[in-house]
Amino acid sequence: MHEHVSNYLDQYNVTETARRFLSQAQRMYVDGTWVEAETGETMEVYEPSTATLLTHIPSGTVGDVDRAVAAARSAFEDGDWARMTPRDRERIMHRIANLIDDNAQTIAEIETVDNGKAIIGCLDADVGGSVETLHYMAGWPTKIEGAIRSVSTPGQHFAYTLKEPVGVVGAIVPWNWPFNMAMWKIAAPLAAGCTIVIKPAQQTSLSLLYFMELCEQAGLPKGVLNVVTGRGSSVGQHLAAHPGVAKVSFTGSTEVGRTVGKAAMEHLAHVTLELGGKSPMVVFEDADIERVVNATQASVFFNAGQVCSAGSRMYVHEAVYDDVVQAVADRAQAMKLAPGLDPKSEMGPVISQQQFESIGNYLQLGEQEGAEVVCGGHTVDGPGYFIQPTVFGRTDNSMRIVQEEIFGPVLVAQSFANEDEAVRLANDNEYGLAASVFTSDVSRAHRVVPRIQAGTVWVNTHDLIESCMPFGGYKNSGIGKDLGPEQLDHFLETKTVWIEL
Ligand code: NAP
Ligand code: MG
Numbered sequence: 001m002h003e004h005v006s007n008y009l010d011q012y013n014v015t016e017t018a019r020r021f022l023s024q025a026q027r028m029y030v031d032g033t034w035v036e037a038e039t040g041e042t043m044e045v046y047e048p049s050t051a052t053l054l055t056h057i058p059s060g061t062v063g064d065v066d067r068a069v070a071a072a073r074s075a076f077e078d079g080d081w082a083r084m085t086p087r088d089r090e091r092i093m094h095r096i097a098n099l100i101d102d103n104a105q106t107i108a109e110i111e112t113v114d115n116g117k118a119i120i121g122c123l124d125a126d127v128g129g130s131v132e133t134l135h136y137m138a139g140w141p142t143k144i145e146g147a148i149r150s151v152s153t154p155g156q157h158f159a160y161t162l163k164e165p166v167g168v169v170g171a172i173v174p175w176n177w178p179f180n181m182a183m184w185k186i187a188a189p190l191a192a193g194c195t196i197v198i199k200p201a202q203q204t205s206l207s208l209l210y211f212m213e214l215c216e217q218a219g220l221p222k223g224v225l226n227v228v229t230g231r232g233s234s235v236g237q238h239l240a241a242h243p244g245v246a247k248v249s250f251t252g253s254t255e256v257g258r259t260v261g262k263a264a265m266e267h268l269a270h271v272t273l274e275l276g277g278k279s280p281m282v283v284f285e286d287a288d289i290e291r292v293v294n295a296t297q298a299s300v301f302f303n304a305g306q307v308c309s310a311g312s313r314m315y316v317h318e319a320v321y322d323d324v325v326q327a328v329a330d331r332a333q334a335m336k337l338a339p340g341l342d343p344k345s346e347m348g349p350v351i352s353q354q355q356f357e358s359i360g361n362y363l364q365l366g367e368q369e370g371a372e373v374v375c376g377g378h379t380v381d382g383p384g385y386f387i388q389p390t391v392f393g394r395t396d397n398s399m400r401i402v403q404e405e406i407f408g409p410v411l412v413a414q415s416f417a418n419e420d421e422a423v424r425l426a427n428d429n430e431y432g433l434a435a436s437v438f439t440s441d442v443s444r445a446h447r448v449v450p451r452i453q454a455g456t457v458w459v460n461t462h463d464l465i466e467s468c469m470p471f472g473g474y475k476n477s478g479i480g481k482d483l484g485p486e487q488l489d490h491f492l493e494t495k496t497v498w499i500e501l
Helices: 003-011 016-023 062-078 086-102 104-115 119-138 179-193 208-218 232-241 254-264 289-298 321-333 355-368 419-427 442-451 484-490
Strands: 028-029 033-035 042-047 051-060 157-165 168-172 195-199 225-227 247-251 269-272 279-283 311-317 372-375 390-391 410-416 436-437 457-458 493-500
Touching: 003 016, 003 042, 003 051, 003 269, 003 390, 016 104, 016 208, 016 321, 028 062, 042 104, 062 168, 062 225, 062 232, 086 104, 086 119, 086 179, 086 208, 104 119, 104 179, 104 208, 119 179, 157 289, 157 390, 168 179, 179 195, 179 208, 179 269, 195 232, 208 225, 232 247, 232 254, 232 493, 247 254, 254 484, 269 484, 279 289, 279 419, 279 484, 289 311, 289 321, 289 410, 289 436, 311 321, 311 419, 311 442, 321 372, 321 390, 321 410, 355 410, 372 442, 410 419, 442 457, 484 493
Parallel strands: 168 195, 168 247, 195 225, 247 269, 279 311, 279 436, 311 410, 390 410, 436 457
Antiparallel strands: 028 033, 028 225, 042 051, 157 493, 372 390
16 A cells, blocks of 8 residues: 555544555455455455555456356255355344444445545535445345236136346446445345345445455355356456356446446346436426525535536526526535545545546537636646536536536536426437436426436436336336345246146
8 A cells, every 4th residue: 555545544533444455465255254366366456535545456357257156056056055045145244234234334334445535525415325226126035925816727827926136146346436336236135135246446345345254254155155256357247248147236337338238138137227318407497596596506516526327417497597506506606626535525536547538528518619617617726536526517418517417516508498398408418317307396296207318317306216216217227127036036037837636
């Protein structure tokens, strides 16, 4: 660990457990054992607020994926997991959730150091949300049921359906909510009785590796959950294409999602793709401005804007445009940018040099395209990958900054004249992950919600998420749902049974 990182840990008094974990040699978790990559190769991991080396993780290979899938296959077919009753599966899942709760501060510290995000939001959203998701999904195993059907065949028949776990799940997750996205991918298949091989993003594997220590404590049988770290192009690609994987569950960019989906189709695996977004916020003239401002804080300016469902495109009725945009910019400008471990930090750095440059390029592009810089507009000089919260005004839908996912703290705003125009502008985008509508007119809210092409529509808020509510995209934002009973269903096969009496 670089001395800048170790000074950073000292400055904010991180827990002994987090320090021990961050200082140790990292290994991955396959078939109930801690292993290096078969080649012994590792890759570097950086701390984003100091931009210095944090640690190394194993650079997994195709062979490592094969071993992990074989372990998951054998745990699925004849291990303790396959024989475990639904009630015992529930108990293990609740136990894991409780262990996360008990170790919340340690997990949040590991995540913050690895990813850069502000620790207060991390404790609440990433870790708190994960505990909730595991408890929610832990409620399902005893409630999975088929149906008896009233058939009319000649002779006497008893006909029914059984719901069965689909098999080995290959899960791939991004770096923006590393722990939380991993829990979204793990909880539902565990509840269904599946086994899992998961690949975290190479920038952010640490919180998931620490989590495996908790799974060991909770008594999760070996082979049920396997973690292979490494590159998407090798580990991720091979996992999606693996014939031993029955279901591919991916969260990440639309571009990689297409590749992953094709690889899954080659062996006819089930597939869920949770992809990118450029979600509109539609603000009518009767909106409560305070709620609009709060919503931008909870989405496009939360997690340094690295939020798939961020309300990053704002359409405001021309009568209130200036007031709304100014209020949003005033609050954005007042945000405290600081290293993630600082408990007062409202915005940490973005994840990497690459994202820092990519967002910086979009900031320049916005000016070139003729947008008005209402606030921010620049990257912050180092150390660390900090970006000024930015609002671009007077934009239009022909601009790239309005059409493309920037994945940083950058809001683009423009005005509209009437409801039809607002809906047309909001839908004029390849993505359809989420949207929000701000109005105090109940009739208008109900009129507009069905017209918006998005998997989630919020009214007078943005980015509320809970485990009982399905989350997933329309259009190029994906296929299938995470969370809710809808997600559980993605991990179940239906078997039709006929008995002649
Ligand atoms: P990404 O580049 O698509 O990577 C996502 C994951 O896929 C990483 O683990 C990556 O591995 C892996 N990967 C890369 N190439 C692969 C390949 N050829 N085959 C299989 N796996 C491969 O996305 P990201 O940059 O990490 O995350 C940001 C994106 O995720 C944004 O577009 C965001 O909107 C989206 N997202 C969507 C949701 C949702 O619920 N809809 C939630 C969060 C984020 P490595 O990076 O380790 O190489
Ligand atoms: Mg990436």
